Amino acid sequence: SQQGEEDPQALSIQEGENATMNCSYKTSINNLQWYRQNSGRGLVHLILIRSNEREKHSGRLRVTLDTSKKSSSLLITASRAADTASYFCATDPGGGADGLTFGKGTHLIIQP
């Protein structure tokens, strides 16, 4: 099955609440990345976490990585309407092999 499976597929929350998205993968990785895609636009790189890191922060974003469970989570705190988008995780096996593998994404809707 597909590497980088996001969960849930869709999420709708109220503005101001926190949003959590999960990503599971199957093979070993060098790093894992999260991306956002707004409707009709290209991907925007949000954050990269390396396999030897457990947690990383960037503004209102918090990413965790558990390599023993082969899973990652993306937390967006104090959500805003502008956070409405699709969020993808991507795994990088490293070593110059095969590039990134993307999941199908979580579609996040922030209700005003």
Place this chain on the structure above:
Amino acid sequence: NAGVMQNPRHLVRRRGQEARLRCSPMKGHSHVYWYRQLPEEGLKFMVYLQKENIIDESGMPKERFSAEFPKEGPSILRIQQVVRGDSAAYFCASSPTVVNTEAFFGQGTRLTVV
């Protein structure tokens, strides 16, 4: 329904040669995006195309790079007179409509300039 197909998977070019990267979107998809990934970095958006039109090329270098998505056939990313700094993985993604945010990615083309 085959996924997004990119070819070749690996491409080696000498400095000064041309590189042509192909992307066949999923059946029924008319929107294509190209991205570049430098080693150990995230994807960087390059260009967004619909059939026969370039919608947004704000991420593509003005010199040596061009992209097209003809009415028939795959989308092509063309790099003329390649330099070592062009070595990267190039990904394309396709989506059926601009309203549908789900994009499907190809496995990428790894370009190495020697």
